Amino acid sequence: xxxxxxxxxxxxxxxxxxxxxxxxxxxxxxxxxxxxxxxxxxxxxxxxxxxxxxxxxxxxxxxxxxxxxxxxxxxxxxxxxxxxxxxxxxxxxxxxxxxxxxxxxxxxxxxxxxxxxxxxxxxxxxxxxxxxxxxxxxxxxxxxxxxxxxxxxxxxxxxxxxxxxxxxxxxxxxxxxxxxxxxxxxxxxxxxxxxxxxxxxxxxxxxxxxxxxxxxxxxxxxxxxxxxxxxxxxxxxxxxxxxxxxxxxxxxxxxxxxxxxxxxxxxxxxxxxxxxxxxxxxxxxxxxxxxxxxxxxxxxxxxxx
Ligand SMILES: [Zn+2]
Numbered sequence: 001x002x003x004x005x006x007x008x009x010x011x012x013x014x015x016x017x018x019x020x021x022x023x024x025x026x027x028x029x030x031x032x033x034x035x036x037x038x039x040x041x042x043x044x045x046x047x048x049x050x051x052x053x054x055x056x057x058x059x060x061x062x063x064x065x066x067x068x069x070x071x072x073x074x075x076x077x078x079x080x081x082x083x084x085x086x087x088x089x090x091x092x093x094x095x096x097x098x099x100x101x102x103x104x105x106x107x108x109x110x111x112x113x114x115x116x117x118x119x120x121x122x123x124x125x126x127x128x129x130x131x132x133x134x135x136x137x138x139x140x141x142x143x144x145x146x147x148x149x150x151x152x153x154x155x156x157x158x159x160x161x162x163x164x165x166x167x168x169x170x171x172x173x174x175x176x177x178x179x180x181x182x183x184x185x186x187x188x189x190x191x192x193x194x195x196x197x198x199x200x201x202x203x204x205x206x207x208x209x210x211x212x213x214x215x216x217x218x219x220x221x222x223x224x225x226x227x228x229x230x231x232x233x234x235x236x237x238x239x240x241x242x243x244x245x246x247x248x249x250x251x252x253x254x255x256x257x258x259x260x261x262x263x264x265x266x267x268x269x270x271x272x273x274x275x276x277x278x279x280x281x282x283x284x285x286x287x288x289x290x291x292x293x294x295x296x297x298x299x300x301x302x303x304x305x
Contacts, residue, residue, distance in 0.1 A: 001028065001031050001032065001034070001191050002028075002036065002188065002190050002191050003028040003034070003035050003036075003190065004037070004038050004185065004188060004190050004193070006037075006038040006181070008040040008046075009039050009041045009047045010043060010051065012051060012244065013058040013243040014237060014240070014243065015237060015246065015255075015293050016225060016226040019259050019263065020195065021037075022259055022260065022263070024194045025064045025066075027194050027221070028192070029278045029281075030278050030282075033192070034067045034068075035066055035067055036066055036067055036068040037059060037068070037069045037070070038069075038188070039052045039055060039056075039069070039071050040180070040181075041072055041073050042072050042073060042175055042180055054243060061252045062256055062274065063253070063256055063273045070184065070188060072180060072184060075184055078187055079175040079180055079183055082179060082182075082213055083129055083136070083168060083169060083175070090139075091138045092138055092168070093119055093120060093121075093123065093124065093137055093139060094122055094123075094125075094129075094136055095115075095118075095122070095136070095137045096119065096134050096135075097115070097119060102115060108162060108164070109157060109162055110163070114162065115163070115165060117139075117165050119137065120139055120165070124136075129169060133171070135169065137165040137166060137167050137168065138166060138168045138209070139160075139165055140166070140205070141160065141211075141212075142158065143160075144157070145157055145159060145204040147203060147204060147220070149222055150220065150283075151221050151222060151283065151288065153197070153200060155201075155220070155222075156204065157201075157204035158204075159207075160208070162204075163201070163204075163205055166178040166179075166209070177202075178202060178206060181206060182213065183213070185215075186210070186213075190218050191219065193220045194220075194222075194223065195220075195222060195223070196222065196223060196224075197224065197290070203220055223286060224286070224287050224288060224290045224291060225291075226290070226291060226292070226293040226302065227290050227291065227293070228292070237293055240295075241293065246300060249300075254271045255300065256271070256272050256274060256277075257270050257272045258299070258300050260272055260277055262291060262293070262304065264285040264286050264304075265277055265286070287304075
């Protein structure tokens with residue numbers, strides 16, 4: 001069993017990323033598996049090397065030791081090879097549709113606007129996908145993917161219709177998330193993907209890409225998220241409680257205790273090391289509903305109700 005924690009390094013680590021890291025690590029260790037850290041740094045417009053290093057440091061501070069660290073930008077040749085394979089099967093096409101043009105159309109399961117595959121009839125230029133100045137999409141089969149994840153979440157979709165054909169290489173030349181994640185999971189021999197529920201709507205698209213590339217489909221599990229407090233619709237927690245603030249108030253075991261308590265793994269938020277939580281780890285203790293994380297005079301607090 002090999003699992004991975006794969007954060008994008010587009011900002012400071014925060015309680016939500018550290019919770020995700022802890023859950024991946026505990027799931028792997030409690031099953032005698034390996035756990036790797038993959039730093040997703042392909043989006044050159046948004047990532048910084050300092051944030052990648054900070055993610056490594058933050059995990060070590062929390063008490064998480066990884067069996068391997070993979071830097072996604074080192075994997076360029078494998079991503080290009082996957083694009084070549086899809087092109088060889090006649091699956092790639094250039095798309096010039098703007099995001100604005102999709103607005104008001106059909107809602108995708110992730111809340112964005114679905115793409116209507118309008119450019120499927122277009123062909124790549126003579127020089128192939130490398131020579132195209134446009135975004136490159138992959139034509140998926142119009143099949144339905146039937147999929148229930150390990151937590152019972154129904155991820156079934158017809159991704160070609162529900163989401164639309166995915167972009168696999170962006171207009172700015174960056175290999176898109178959906179392709180990179182599938183290629184890199186397979187290359188690392190990942191058997192189990194544990195990640196936040198916000199990514200769940202992408203799973204069926206990723207399964208279709210695995211089928212096109214002849215790659216195995218891992219087991220999936222999607223866990224609850226930490227949300228921002230506030231009125232109205234709650235948003236996924238992002239950078240509002242950065243690592244620097246956490247470290248100024250908590251030491252690693254103290255924060256680990258707060259996160260583990262928030263995840264239902266401790267009866268009280270007492271200082272703990274991840275290794276001490278392995279024996280009792282059980283997904284049946286972990287909530288399925290998202291929880292609010294707030295900053296107080298006592299530091300980070302996760303609402304358990
Ligand atoms: Zn298009």
